[in-house]
Ligand SMILES: [Zn+2]
């Protein structure tokens with residue numbers, strides 16, 4: 001049982017209807033007011049119109065999570081941390097399923113013994129703003145990605161590179177440095193610092209927008225940093241949630257993309273999404289198989305979320321070419337130094353992207369009608385969807401429809 005639950009005796013499997021929590025959802029709270037009943041807040045002593053300084057209400061939520069690595073996802077009721085003056089509350093409409101959620105849930109990166117509610121690709125409607133909030137108003141549509149706060153003072157935060165905050169950013173779900181918990185997008189609502197809210201342009205397709213908050217920014221950021229240009233040749237390894245966004249975003253800037261996938265059935269999709277060429281590979285592929293691609297690429301972006309033999313791909317880089325890892329956050333295996341020195345090649349990596357750049361990619365996609373390819377599911381299909389992602393059967397992002 002989660003120590004943060006306000007009712008320790010509550011039946012965990014009891015589903016509270018989202019509509020019940022938001023009091024029918026028919027109207028929105030005025031920006032300067034609080035309404036406990038509408039927001040499902042525990043601080044229900046507050047009357048509408050009272051200032052937030054009267055009390056910091058707790059924000060009740062209902063989501064799907066797990067208490068230990070490897071458990072099946074199941075419903076939980078819990079309470080978010082109390083609102084701060086610069087916080088917004090977002091009523092979640094859509095949440096993408098990222099492979100990182102599965103890594104976290106399986107304990108691949110760190111063990112946990114607390115309620116983990118995954119999900120860091122979120123689109124929803126702002127239902128409440130704190131008194132210091134200036135960027136959002138109640139009723140706005142907001143996106144939320146992998147971070148919900150950071151120190152805001154270090155050189156990286158000041159430069160809009162919050163993902164590299166020296167004190168570590170507060171991730172959308174997990175345990176903070178102060179041991180408090182954050183809960184992610186497989187839920188009805190979330191609270192975050194307004195600086196981490198992404199504005200969703202009017203007219204954008206909301207059902208497919210959520211995956212831009214992680215898959216989109218993670219693959220856009222290296223393209224911006226390395227200033228990948230029209231006509232440059234780029235390889236993309238892996239055609240999943242990240243890979244298909246890498247392909248679409250690279251194609252939009254005129255790069256000539258070759259996709260390396262392990263799934264023959266994805267060949268047609270890759271070509272439809274803009275790839276010039278597709279190679280189907282496996283760990284059993286050998287030098288001869290890759291030979292046609294030797295010294296062909298200015299950049300290779302690897303989106304594979306597991307360790308693989310990166311030595312097969314380094315020879316595919318041109319002189320001074322760069323292989324950018326965005327998928328593996330663990331051991332990358334043995335790298336053959338001889339392959340790097342032969343041609344002054346670079347093996348590097350980038351992590352998601354800062355908030356200004358996340359806003360940039362959302363605007364970029366809205367202006368060009370670049371949409372993640374999504375398959376909508378209901379929240380009770382989560383466990384099945386995770387299995388499908390692991391089996392490489394997602395085409396190309398599952399999105400939970402909470403509307
Ligand atoms: Zn992600």
Ligand SMILES: [Zn+2]
Pocket residue numbers: 150151152153154155156157158164165166167
């Ligand atoms: Zn910082």
